Amino acid sequence: MNRPAVTRSIALAFAVAAACSCGGARDRGREPPPRYRDPDVSANERAADLVRRLTVSEKIAQTMTAAPAIPRLGVPAYEWWNEALHGVARAGRATVFPQAIAMAATFDDALVKQVATVISDEGRAKFNEAQARGVRGRYHGLTFFSPNINIFRDPRWGRGHETFGEDPLLTGRMGAAFITGMQGDDPHYWKTIATAKHFAVHSGPDPDRHAFDARPSAHDLADTYLPHFELAVRQARVASVMAAYNAVNGKACAANPTLLDDTLRKRWGFLGYVVGDCGAVDDIWRHHKEAAGPAEAAAAALRAGTDLDCGRAYRNLDVALARGLITEADLDRALVRLFSARFRLGLFDPPERVLWSRYGPEMIESAEHLALARDVAARSIVLLDNRAGVLPLTPVIHRLAVVGPMADDLPVLLANYHGIPTHPVTLLDGIRAAADARGVDIDYAPGARLIETTPAAIAKAVAVAREADAVVAFVGLDPRLEGEEFGTRFNPGGDRLDLDMPAAQRELVEALLATGKPVIAVLTGGSALAVPWLAEHAAAVVYAWYPGAEGGHAVADVLFGDVNPAGRLPITIYRSAADLPQFSSYDMRGRTYRYFDGQPLYGFGHGLSYTTFRYSGVGAVGGTFAAISVEVENTGKRAGDEVVEVYVLPRNPPPYAPRRWLGGYTRVSLAAGEKRRIRVGFAQNALTMVDEAGARHPLKGDVDIAVGGRQPGHDGQYASDTDGVTTPLRLGP
Numbered sequence: 001m002n003r004p005a006v007t008r009s010i011a012l013a014f015a016v017a018a019a020c021s022c023g024g025a026r027d028r029g030r031e032p033p034p035r036y037r038d039p040d041v042s043a044n045e046r047a048a049d050l051v052r053r054l055t056v057s058e059k060i061a062q063t064m065t066a067a068p069a070i071p072r073l074g075v076p077a078y079e080w081w082n083e084a085l086h087g088v089a090r091a092g093r094a095t096v097f098p099q100a101i102a103m104a105a106t107f108d109d110a111l112v113k114q115v116a117t118v119i120s121d122e123g124r125a126k127f128n129e130a131q132a133r134g135v136r137g138r139y140h141g142l143t144f145f146s147p148n149i150n151i152f153r154d155p156r157w158g159r160g161h162e163t164f165g166e167d168p169l170l171t172g173r174m175g176a177a178f179i180t181g182m183q184g185d186d187p188h189y190w191k192t193i194a195t196a197k198h199f200a201v202h203s204g205p206d207p208d209r210h211a212f213d214a215r216p217s218a219h220d221l222a223d224t225y226l227p228h229f230e231l232a233v234r235q236a237r238v239a240s241v242m243a244a245y246n247a248v249n250g251k252a253c254a255a256n257p258t259l260l261d262d263t264l265r266k267r268w269g270f271l272g273y274v275v276g277d278c279g280a281v282d283d284i285w286r287h288h289k290e291a292a293g294p295a296e297a298a299a300a301a302l303r304a305g306t307d308l309d310c311g312r313a314y315r316n317l318d319v320a321l322a323r324g325l326i327t328e329a330d331l332d333r334a335l336v337r338l339f340s341a342r343f344r345l346g347l348f349d350p351p352e353r354v355l356w357s358r359y360g361p362e363m364i365e366s367a368e369h370l371a372l373a374r375d376v377a378a379r380s381i382v383l384l385d386n387r388a389g390v391l392p393l394t395p396v397i398h399r400l401a402v403v404g405p406m407a408d409d410l411p412v413l414l415a416n417y418h419g420i421p422t423h424p425v426t427l428l429d430g431i432r433a434a435a436d437a438r439g440v441d442i443d444y445a446p447g448a449r450l451i452e453t454t455p456a457a458i459a460k461a462v463a464v465a466r467e468a469d470a471v472v473a474f475v476g477l478d479p480r481l482e483g484e485e486f487g488t489r490f491n492p493g494g495d496r497l498d499l500d501m502p503a504a505q506r507e508l509v510e511a512l513l514a515t516g517k518p519v520i521a522v523l524t525g526g527s528a529l530a531v532p533w534l535a536e537h538a539a540a541v542v543y544a545w546y547p548g549a550e551g552g553h554a555v556a557d558v559l560f561g562d563v564n565p566a567g568r569l570p571i572t573i574y575r576s577a578a579d580l581p582q583f584s585s586y587d588m589r590g591r592t593y594r595y596f597d598g599q600p601l602y603g604f605g606h607g608l609s610y611t612t613f614r615y616s617g618v619g620a621v622g623g624t625f626a627a628i629s630v631e632v633e634n635t636g637k638r639a640g641d642e643v644v645e646v647y648v649l650p651r652n653p654p655p656y657a658p659r660r661w662l663g664g665y666t667r668v669s670l671a672a673g674e675k676r677r678i679r680v681g682f683a684q685n686a687l688t689m690v691d692e693a694g695a696r697h698p699l700k701g702d703v704d705i706a707v708g709g710r711q712p713g714h715d716g717q718y719a720s721d722t723d724g725v726t727t728p729l730r731l732g733p
Contacts (some may be wrong), residue, residue: 020647037074039349040514046675047339047563051332056321059331062338063307063314065275066138080275080343081310082648083160084144084182084192085417086115086548088122088251091130091139094419095549098176100148101526102380102545104570106162107643108667109177111631115376118369120192123182124356125363133544136450142191142622144182145242146417149228150203152527152571153591156583157204158482158494161526161546165570166592166604169662169683172228176236180572183415189241189346190352196232197242198277200259203226205583206485206494207588210279211287213247216586219656220695221248223586227685229267239272239341243306245280252288254280254299255428260305269516273337276670279314281306293532297323299676307334331405351390365422370550377547377554379641382567383608390470390518392561392610401468402431403461403512404475405448405505405523412478413551415526421549427474427522430552434560447512450478453504470518470539472559475505477525479546499530499577506533513537522555528573534611543569550631561610566641566667568607568710570719581720593711594658603711605662611636611672615725627681628726630707634670641711643667645724646680648687649704649716656692660711663687668677680707687731701731 002355035041036050051059055072061068065080071103083089086097095118103112123142126707129141149171152160164174175196183650184191197502197520201214205206216225231236241264254258254276264270284290286296291297298313301319320326324330340350351357363369383391391601392399394712407428409421414424425433428444447453447461465471480488487494500506512519518539523529526546535541542565544555557563572593574580580599581590588595615631628646653659663686668678687699708724718724 003173006622011471015424022239027138034498037348039353042580043340043343044336045209045641047336049345050339051335053171054335056328056331057318058133059335060317061214062335063302063309063317063331065131065308065676071160076347078347079136079138079141079144081138081278082141082728084119084123084125084146085148087119087419088126089139089417089419090419091383093364093422094126095119095365096414096418096421096424097373098377098380098548098551099161099415099526100164101152101161101570102547103376104170104174105172105374105380105382105545105567106377107568107665109173111183111376111379112174113177114372116178116474118372120182120184120368121359122364123192125359125361126540128357129361141196142347143234143240143341145195146182147175147178147195147196148198149196149232150198151224151228151484153586154580154583154590155354155499155571155574156496156577157494158206158487158491159484159707160203160571161482162417163722166572167226167570167594168227168292169686170570171658172231175228178656179232179236179238183237186355190341190344191356193239193277193341195240195242196229196238197227199264201243201248201586202244202246202253204664206308208584209245210283213652214249214367214586216588216693217487217656218589219690219692220586222694223658223690226263226442233264233270239344240274241270241274241276243276243280247275247284247288247404251289252280252284254306255284255304256288257304261565267307270702274305274311274339275308275341276301280311281309282311285312291395295323296325302326302330302334307337324369330602364521368495372547374550374554374557377551378557378563380545380547381555381565382543382553382569382606383558383565384543384602384606385535385538385542386540386608388518390520390539391542391559391603393470395438396470397440399443399468400431400435401465401471401517402428402444403471403472404443404473406474406476406478407444407445407446409478411480412524412546415546416479416483417688422461424549425552425554426542430554430556431472431559431683433445433553434556438560438639447508448504450480451502453508457506461484462506462511462515465512465515465545468517470520471515472520472522473509473511473512474522475501475509475522476523476529477527482525482527495583496527499528499574501529501534501617509534516520520559522559526591528571530574530576532603534573535601536538543567564575564610564638564640566607566609566643568605568645569602569642572604572606584654594661597659605643605710607710609640609642611638611640612722613642613670614707614721615638615723616721616724617677618727620707621679624733625682625687625729628705628707629677629679630675631675632668632670633673633675634658635722639669641669642669644680645708645710646682647706647711648699649706649712650689650699650700651704653689654692655688661686663705689733698732701730703729703731
């Protein structure tokens with residue numbers, strides 16, 4: 001269906017709804033239309049006017065995600081549940097971008113906003129198409145349960161790859177960029193609605209998510225678990241927040257007035273609506289045992305500020321109302337928020353007033369969108385090691401062995417919460433196309449399946465490797481090995497039990513290394529892979545994440561040198577799970593680069609390039625501490641991007657506080673030989689510290705500021721100026 005047809009269909013639907021609400025032309029001649037039908041009235045006023053016209057039963061029905069139509073008022077049915085983690089999901093064809101953790105690895109906020117803008121373009125196009133067909137069910141609305149901005153505090157959490165990593169600043173900036181791209185910049189209408197989830201203190205164990213009680217310290221809550229949500233509210237003006245399944249400090253999140261009212265609304269000024277995660281309100285009585293039954297649970301959640309139930313508990317609000325557990329005013333408050341959102345989306349207005357009503361299906365998987373998906377995937381790839389300098393692949397490579405179960409694996413492109421790509425490019429497809437264009441012969445043997453292999457399969461892969469000039473081994477994880485609580489037959493619990501590569505794949509790679517051929521290991525997955533044995537012996541190690549529908553082309557672009565890699569790790573890759581505290585503990589000590597005292601395999605912010613950079617001349621901008629400037633020179637022979645990372649290192653932090661933290665970053669492109677002074681602004685709270693009681697204070701005394709392409713060493717210094725420079729600062733008295 002083309003754009004004019006879509007617009008005509010929407011216009012017809014509006015005309016029918018208007019007729020229903022106003023009683024036809026005869027009635028309209030006697031009295032003006034109701035205020036909720038006036039597009040020039042504010043969304044909040046329109047919502048209040050509509051809500052006062054509803055019966056109690058109509059109000060209750062609107063508090064659940066499958067909101068029914070109210071024909072007498074011209075209110076169409078609406079389904080609130082939709083997904084768009086890295087592309088419009090679960091609704092057929094869509095551009096599939098790299099998974100969220102891969103987007104974080106770009107360290108490029110503007111790029112993430114561009115991705116979200118495309119996702120919302122396609123979301124509007126798919127919505128218009130669905131409306132024209134009369135489809136109003138799940139996964140066809142404009143209210144998306146994305147992004148996931150929980151902190152990836154432990155690599156065993158199966159859903160960690162849905163997040164933007166382990167750092168609150170990176171997560172906050174990436175989340176804000178995503179939200180802004182989804183919601184748009186029109187002053188009157190939202191393009192779509194983003195939902196910041198899961199609020200709060202939610203990162204596994206996933207099989208226990210319906211019942212566990214996270215008990216972070218006051219310091220950890222204020223320093224790690226809340227800042228990025230605050231940024232989503234204050235800076236990005238997110239329209240929706242999802243209450244998590246779990247409890248925080250003894251109170252279920254969906255019925256937690258401290259989180260939903262005191263913190264979210266009163267302290268941060270949140271004006272949108274809160275939706276409970278799907279089944280979270282039922283969990284209040286079923287698993288948390290905080291209520292005697294569903295009516296009591298529904299009442300507790302509504303009073304606390306959960307406006308929308310993605311579940312069944314709010315069916316019992318009539319009982320709660322009859323028993324005096326809630327008032328009709330409690331219902332009205334939630335409904336005004338919900339209908340305000342629908343008015344802000346333009347769902348009751350003539351389509352010509354809403355820019356995005358013109359978007360048609362030609363936007364979905366457009367050539368421009370697919371090119372962006374390829375670019376983002378390439379920018380996310382992290383070159384972990386290039387010890388032998390085998391990358392990029394040079395013309396001396398005439399025959400290439402491609403092995404590994406991930407080479408021809410579709411799930412490894414798509415991760416979870418994904419759409420359906422029309423022409424997905426597997427890693428094998430991409431490297432074959434690039435090799436063919438260069439006259440390089442490809443021999444392929446999988447060598448193993450996801451978690452199993454045979455001597456014959458390994459023997460075949462080894463034989464192929466021995467005939468090649470180099471070996472590319474696509475190994476690691478796919479989403480069947482890390483995911484949600486229900487898991488798969490490969491991993492029923494969703495979470496990872498350890499950080500190792502699957503044993504069958506390790507056996508394969510060790511056999512390949514034994515051939516003496518240079519082995520380029522391309523790792524897939526969304527979390528830490530503890531592979532110190534691989535780092536010692538492989539010619540190069542690359543992390544390709546879950547790279548999306550164009551992932552095969554993007555990986556080939558990097559391997560053959562069409563793209564100079566500049567991705568950075570948004571996580572710490574530990575040497576072993578034994579280096580970590582107990583998974584179920586929400587104490588931050590010993591977790592993430594900010595609190596970890598050990599030596600990681602690859603640190604947060606790590607990533608190499610095919611060129612080299614030199615740092616010099618670091619100093620404060622304008623004599624203040626609002627920003628740092630530094631000269632960065634590309635000392636190599638090819639253009640490349642560099643991620644300039646600024647770390648704050650207090651000299652003597654208290655034992656409960658982080659040892660270091662990211663204070664700012666920017667990604668820049670430098671031509672070969674180019675030298676430029678780069679300004680990196682400090683984040684708002686970069687030069688502060690949260691005390692043991694959870695209060696934030698300005699830093700005082702001596703601190704070190706490290707500026708470079710990665711973290712400094714444990715002593716706060718860089719090995720050389722090719723890594724970065726460190727300067728002392730004296731703050732306060």
